[in-house]
Amino acid sequence: MMRTMSEARGNMDKGSVYTSVVKLWERFFPIAPNLVASQIEATSQIEFQFLGENMPQSTKTAIMVIGGAEDKVHGREILYNFFGRSGSTEARIAIIPSASREPAIIGDRYLTIFGEMGAKGIEILDIRDREQCEDPLMQSYVENCTGVFMTGGDQLRLCGLLADTPLMKTVRERARRGEITLAGTSAGAAVMGHYMIAGGGSGESPNRALVDMTTGLGIIPEVIVDQHFHNRNRMARLMSAIAAYPDRMGIGIDEDTCALFEGDGTLQVIGKGTVTILDPGELCYTNHAKVGATDPLSIGNLRLHILSHSDRYDFQKRMPFFPGCGIV
Amino acid sequence: MMRTMSEARGNMDKGSVYTSVVKLWERFFPIAPNLVASQIEATSQIEFQFLGENMPQSTKTAIMVIGGAEDKVHGREILYNFFGRSGSTEARIAIIPSASREPAIIGDRYLTIFGEMGAKGIEILDIRDREQCEDPLMQSYVENCTGVFMTGGDQLRLCGLLADTPLMKTVRERARRGEITLAGTSAGAAVMGHYMIAGGGSGESPNRALVDMTTGLGIIPEVIVDQHFHNRNRMARLMSAIAAYPDRMGIGIDEDTCALFEGDGTLQVIGKGTVTILDPGELCYTNHAKVGATDPLSIGNLRLHILSHSDRYDFQKRMPFFPGCGIV
Numbered sequence: 001m002m003r004t005m006s007e008a009r010g011n012m013d014k015g016s017v018y019t020s021v022v023k024l025w026e027r028f029f030p031i032a033p034n035l036v037a038s039q040i041e042a043t044s045q046i047e048f049q050f051l052g053e054n055m056p057q058s059t060k061t062a063i064m065v066i067g068g069a070e071d072k073v074h075g076r077e078i079l080y081n082f083f084g085r086s087g088s089t090e091a092r093i094a095i096i097p098s099a100s101r102e103p104a105i106i107g108d109r110y111l112t113i114f115g116e117m118g119a120k121g122i123e124i125l126d127i128r129d130r131e132q133c134e135d136p137l138m139q140s141y142v143e144n145c146t147g148v149f150m151t152g153g154d155q156l157r158l159c160g161l162l163a164d165t166p167l168m169k170t171v172r173e174r175a176r177r178g179e180i181t182l183a184g185t186s187a188g189a190a191v192m193g194h195y196m197i198a199g200g201g202s203g204e205s206p207n208r209a210l211v212d213m214t215t216g217l218g219i220i221p222e223v224i225v226d227q228h229f230h231n232r233n234r235m236a237r238l239m240s241a242i243a244a245y246p247d248r249m250g251i252g253i254d255e256d257t258c259a260l261f262e263g264d265g266t267l268q269v270i271g272k273g274t275v276t277i278l279d280p281g282e283l284c285y286t287n288h289a290k291v292g293a294t295d296p297l298s299i300g301n302l303r304l305h306i307l308s309h310s311d312r313y314d315f316q317k318r319m320p321f322f323p324g325c326g327i328v
Numbered sequence: 329m330m331r332t333m334s335e336a337r338g339n340m341d342k343g344s345v346y347t348s349v350v351k352l353w354e355r356f357f358p359i360a361p362n363l364v365a366s367q368i369e370a371t372s373q374i375e376f377q378f379l380g381e382n383m384p385q386s387t388k389t390a391i392m393v394i395g396g397a398e399d400k401v402h403g404r405e406i407l408y409n410f411f412g413r414s415g416s417t418e419a420r421i422a423i424i425p426s427a428s429r430e431p432a433i434i435g436d437r438y439l440t441i442f443g444e445m446g447a448k449g450i451e452i453l454d455i456r457d458r459e460q461c462e463d464p465l466m467q468s469y470v471e472n473c474t475g476v477f478m479t480g481g482d483q484l485r486l487c488g489l490l491a492d493t494p495l496m497k498t499v500r501e502r503a504r505r506g507e508i509t510l511a512g513t514s515a516g517a518a519v520m521g522h523y524m525i526a527g528g529g530s531g532e533s534p535n536r537a538l539v540d541m542t543t544g545l546g547i548i549p550e551v552i553v554d555q556h557f558h559n560r561n562r563m564a565r566l567m568s569a570i571a572a573y574p575d576r577m578g579i580g581i582d583e584d585t586c587a588l589f590e591g592d593g594t595l596q597v598i599g600k601g602t603v604t605i606l607d608p609g610e611l612c613y614t615n616h617a618k619v620g621a622t623d624p625l626s627i628g629n630l631r632l633h634i635l636s637h638s639d640r641y642d643f644q645k646r647m648p649f650f651p652g653c654g655i656v
Binding site: 202 | 531532626635653
């Protein structure tokens with residue numbers, strides 16, 4: 001049911017850049033990297049000046065919404081960040097590969113990666129049946145883990161297996177309390193909102209039939225996530241989704257890119273591409289409720305931001321912040 | 329050099345809906361449909377109540393920017409509109425097929441269409457050499473015509489042949505004075521701005537290399553036009569273009585859709601799809617000037633509107649107007 005950590009540790013690069021960073025940290029701040037944001041915050045400002053640009057920027061927990069196809073081979077920026085924010089070498093990671101039809105293969109792949117990085121404990125929660133979500137062993141693991149990683153696959157499958165289960169409830173609540181870092185890539189990202197894009201098309205004027213909407217896992221209920229975003233030309237489908245639910249915020253995440261939701265109500269971008277914010281806060285009109293399924297939509301007054309690496313978005317202020325412009 | 333009107337008139341549908349409309353007009357208002365906007369404006373309000381929903385909405389001149397692949401067979405809404413705004417049965421139309429590598433074929437196709445509608449005069453200005461643009465016969469025709477139609481093809485070819493020629497100067501100035509209706513479809517639409525999208529890609533995060541910019545014919549200098557817009561997933565390339573020229577307005581026009589620029593500083597949408605307005609008037613930041621050609625762009629604070637049939641946009645107020653919401 002739970003498959004235990006493989007011998008991947010045997011392949012670990014003990015001299016990796018990340019390990020050096022942790023050692024540097026320990027030299028200046030004789031406390032172990034900790035998962036509770038409040039304990040870290042006071043020191044993080046000082047600590048960062050010792051870190052290189054490509055090193056993990058924080059050890060605070062976060063909800064990491066990844067656009068799919070994240071780098072698993074070279075710099076592994078996003079996966080390293082997940083590892084770091086899950087407690088680095090103290091991390092106890094749960095991998096949920098249930099979106100995939102090949103959960104064993106994809107689960108093992110991430111297990112090897114996090115093992116190479118040096119995580120203390122890794123379990124693959126190979127859930128193929130809703131009843132497994134009540135298993136006391138699994139429940140106990142997610143109650144004590146420091147990071148949860150949901151892989152890609154089919155978001156409908158993932159929701160079908162996990163929605164409204166005790167296991168998912170524990171994961172969601174611990175993530176929202178900042179006790180764990182929760183990451184989802186591709187299908188694992190799609191499920192983050194209360195409303196979820198189950199599928200859709202491209203190459204058409206925005207219209208109701210361009211996007212199939214259903215209910216997600218409600219981890220960040222306020223957003224509607226779309227992934228592989230510009231790579232698969234999904235702007236029109238996200239606009240169509242937002243026309244249907246203009247009380248939500250549209251978040252389009254490119255491949256190998258992560259929208260990192262931190263406990264302070266901001267999002268930060270890491271990775272190679274962009275995060276698109278579609279804010280309907282000032283929407284003045286949409287004909288969504290009036291028109292046929294394939295009729296073109298009218299949508300007045302969306303606010304649109306394209307964020308790239310290190311840019312931030314503040315959900316309270318509904319404003320982007322760009323380190324590049326000097327005002328952060 | 330100029331090919332004269334073919335025998336297409338033989339195929340004309342004299343009993344067409346449009347002809348009936350014109351007859352209706354003549355019954356109530358015993359003046360000929362006229363090209364000068366100011367002469368028509370006073371009566372147009374009253375006149376519209378007699379017209380059905382699918383009939384041409386106005387006989388005022390306009391600049392018609394068409395997203396390509398406009399209906400040439402069934403309702404022909406956009407082409408009928410061009411015909412009506414060029415003077416209906418009094419129209420003297422110049423077809424410029426020079427964007428195309430098969431100008432004779434495409435020119436004949438439009439000649440047949442406008443002939444069937446009942447235009448009084450139609451000439452194909454088959455310009456294949458810049459010197460032809462100084463030809464006194466052609467010059468005389470564009471000085472006296474009532475409508476000019478630029479076909480699709482390659483916008484670089486069209487600009488290469490027409491830019492900075494006496495013929496183009498006459499067309500542009502007459503269009504801007506409201507003396508003629510000027511339409512361009514696909515490549516013929518792309519050339520409308522001072523800056524022109526010469527080519528580009530899709531399926532990528534917005535980036536500088538995603539769009540090739542050059543100079544257009546400057547008919548509506550304030551805008552950057554992109555055509556076949558949602559059909560070819562061109563949102564990211566138009567955003568990249570606007571990041572380069574944030575003093576312009578981005579106008580993305582879907583296939584079989586027309587952004588109808590009227591003399592009063594408004595645009596109205598007709599046709600099947602949508603017109604996307606990308607307004608950088610409140611842009612707070614872009615890293616466009618700082619980043620490498622393929623680096624992802626940051627763009628803060630674009631305003632985005634999706635307009636469908638009958639919606640309007642007011643360029644002075646920078647605001648959309650939606651008949652569907654009751655406030656127009």
